Amino acid sequence: MKPDSTEDSVAHELTFVHLFKRLWPYLRRYKLRLLFIILLVVSFTLVGRSLPLVFGYAVDHGIKTKNQSTLIHIATLFLFLQILRSTLSLLQSFTIQDLGHRVLYSLRHRLVCHILNLPITYYDKTPSGRIMTRVTNDVYSLGELFSQGFSAIFINIFEIITLFLTLTYVSAPLTAILSVLIPPLLWSTRQLSRKIRIDFGSTKRKLAQINSFTAETINGLKVVQLFNQGSATMHSFNQLSSDYKNCQLKTVRLFATLWPVVEAFNMGSLILTITVGAVLKNVLSLSPGQLAAFVLLVQGFFRPLRSILEKYNQLQNSLASADRVFQLFDQTVEQVTKIESIHPTERDTKIHQIENKSYSGELIFQQVSFSYTDEKSVVIKNLNLKIEAGKSVALVGRTGSGKTTLISLVQKLYTPQTGQILLDGVPLSQIETHQLRSKIGVVLQDNFMFKGTVAENVSLFNSKISRKKIEQALQLACCEKLLNSHVGGLDAKIDERGSNLSVGERQLIAFARVLAFNPDILILDEATANIDSVHEKYIQNAIREIIKGRTSLIVAHRLSTIQYCDQIILLNQGEILEKGSHLQLMQSQGAYAELVKIQFQDTNPTKQALAIS
């Protein structure tokens, strides 16, 4: 668990009432269960209240009047009630938690659908760790809030009310006198409660600090050791650790203060009951049985009270978690058909409904302009371009010239502010996003690998892609060498993020992935930048195989890749500077030729070195 310290300190607006309102849509589905739970709680509480009364009755009618058969009857009833109470207690506790888990399951499902529908811009600015914590840890905290918080507070309040009513039933005047104790009790618990809540918050923050400091030190341990910072780091940790301890001790002290309060009221109410019972013996006409029942009931008061106090404060902090979950829900999603509206059972049928229409791949950019929202500068300026179906185009230009942005626009990861992009004459805005993306294959500089097998990574867990197709794809992508070097062939295990593969191997699998999905349009974004020269040979072969007869957009650094392309487009600050084939551009002696010259020949000292020798 890795809580995020800065966010914990943000004051949360969410209250229990507000939270309940937001959770209600999830609960509503389980109306019957909810009703059943309420019934269980009510009957459990009532049985619990009846037990002291039965004991009192036994004292008055069995023991005092020396009636053995009555006593036996009462004892049997008592046994029956106890068994009933235990059964109800078990059922109540389990059904509440079960409901909580069901609600959380739906919540998690919704949340995952939601985050998959968030626009890529959201991911650009939000660290992935933070989003992940929302789905797992924060939802988990929300669950505790639900199954331990809501229900416990509800049950405890109900218990206190019924206790009060039962006391009134046994002896109304005595209850009235005891009520004197309620205002000071409420006041002192309120005081304590506030302090405890603040304290819980700061303890949690200190823990978060320790955790992030430790995680950082572990991740950067080599740097710490390289710079001889072991003892300095240790010193900082000791400081954090002792701060944390002091915070915990403060909490311990506060909770310890709760005990004198509880004890004072416990003893106070006992003494008051007995004294009043004795002094007003004749006025109240209480039987010993009634008095015994009264004492037993009064002693039952403090457990639910303490429980409310503890839970309420602990859960105040979980509210921050809940708040963060709902904030994530409030992020606006991308304009695509929403999966979240589809119930899990309907989803399978829905997947097949995505049209299987294929495109020839002709792309036309009409006066496209784009800038990232929070930046002033325009990244793509009034761009006009036609890419014929089946042709390959290389995008060339310095960092920041808009190559990657242009590609993202084709994928509809971003939407241009003005102008439009047409695919086979249809504006992208009119093509369903999922359908569009399923027709575009992308290979990036470093490609994401899922934990699983080689085959699963090629098919992306899609069962519609047959094993044969996967095999073919791997073959076309020149992966034989790769498959031979890993045990298991197609089913060779791939670790988290593909950490057991080299960058080059990941690249090859990504190429196979593209081939398996057989897209109409292909995008290669610096797909060969990170690979050393020897491994690149394989990849060049794979690329040549893939771009055959497919509309391809290629961002590349290497001449060897660019030369194969039908057309080269030189971008400069979001505008097209030159376009044409490699030969044409070299002959025209323009900016492209200059770039090739500068980058390749003049600054290459090896070349100079060679010239010298």
Next chain:
Amino acid sequence: MKKNLHEKKSPSLSDLLKAPYRIYILQHLRPFICGLIALIVTNCFDILTPTLIGKAIDQLVNWKDFSTFLKIILFLFLIGLTLSCSRFLWRYFWGQFHHSVAEDLRNRLFSKITDLSPSQMSQKTTGDLMSLINNDVNSFRMAIGPGLLVLFDSLLLLVLVPIFMWKISPEWTWRCLVLMPMIPFIVKSILKKTHVAYDDQQNTFSKMSGLAQEIVSGVRTIKSYAQEEIQTQRFDDSSEKFRKSCNRVSFIDSYLSPILELCTALGCVILLFIGYESLSAGKVSLGEFFAFYQYIQKMVWPMEGLGISLSQYQMGKAAMNRIKALFEETNDIIDSGTQTITDFESLEVRNLTFSYPNGIHPVLSQVSFKIHKGETLGVIGITGSGKTTLVELLCRFYPAPAHTIFINDIPIEEINLKSLRSLIGMVPQNHFLFSKNLSENMTYGSEIVSANEIQNMAQLVHLDQEILSWPEGFETQIGERGINLSGGQKQRVTLARALLKMYPFLIIDDSLSAVDNKTGLAILQKIKALAKLPGNKKTSLIISHKMDHIAWTDKILVLNNGKVEAFGPSQWVLQKSALYQELYELQKQEAFA
């Protein structure tokens, strides 16, 4: 740090690991004893309450005189007062005791972690170590703190309560308590099941977390291939498994306390069945009957407590074993060097053959070369040729065989680690920055550095323009909570961080791979100029897979499959090394943009 001096001297690690309970109790004897006394006082007074209430009830039934009644009330009042204090005190002292224990253990663990060598680290995940410092320390704290306390509390009550019951009626006592000895066993077996179920819950939770992490980090891939539904399905499956495991925990959790309550309730039922005779014979008064009823109820907690403390002890023991395992690990880098070096004169590698502890093939074989002060060495080779291993051996991240690496003609293993590392600076391949602000990151590990120096260094690594464009400039927060730097920017910050230290010997391990070629070269030229300053000559070792980055160096080392293919000046190497020629030819076609 100062505080530690005033405290009692801290026990040695080996003593602590042998008998953690004894050592920690002795170390914090005062809060331990005080807490224990407060606990005993609490129990001795608390146990009187039912008897007194019983007496009061008897008084009410057969009123004798006011003074007896007043005495009872006064007694109750005194008990209330004492309990208020003692209940506060035992929590106060005991809290001090176990939280201090946790602090000590946490600090020791952290210290151990900062000393772990890379080969030790490679067998662990961040999650494992974090869980050790969080969960395992906490489990042990729970065992030595609340666990031990509950044990004492339960044992005390188990002796005291039956004595008071016996005083009321010996026959009732054994009959009503006949079921009680079962309780600790029930509690223990249920808690054992809870642990199994809880472990399962943790596993399914971490699997689900893993999937969530994949979905979030792989979101671009998922979106690009429009695979949202399938990923959602995968997550839902795992989420459903987690729900089921949660339910198992809940179920076991739900039946523990009803069962315990039923066991005591049966005692009360037995009392109602058997109570009649003694009561009607007048052997036991009504008030005593009531007191007895309450004593039966007081027996639940110690029974439950025994089970709880047993299970906490077991969990604490398991946690302590994991902690011990880390402490007892031996480090493969032993800092036993006695020689201190203050300046760099030469580096010689002689016949170095090295393979990783678990590796079969040597990563480096028979590598030999020598460089002197002021020279620049370029190292080139394809992925997996042993370049990074070589420099990690120079920094002693891994142990090189004895007498294979010499600095100033002293074997590296005889040099004090701290002095070695303050002489050799390395910019590692994987850039790592701390979540501090930019200037704190750049000055990490340096003595006092002026703002001017930082500025100059930023300029040297071509970062000054970018920094100026950020609103907070050098104060900009980096990492999760601040801005996300690009790979190239991070590399340049890590470079600046090492350059600021003015190391006599600097290693740059492919640290400009994400910087564009032109900028990368310009930075290297500046580093070169800096190293050649007369009177302050610096030595550097530069690893790269880009030809341009190393072609200008004084000497070039070509590594091929862990062997030296050629070593010497650029022209010499170009003639000698087939690999170097091949790389050169290939790069000729590639160098672009």
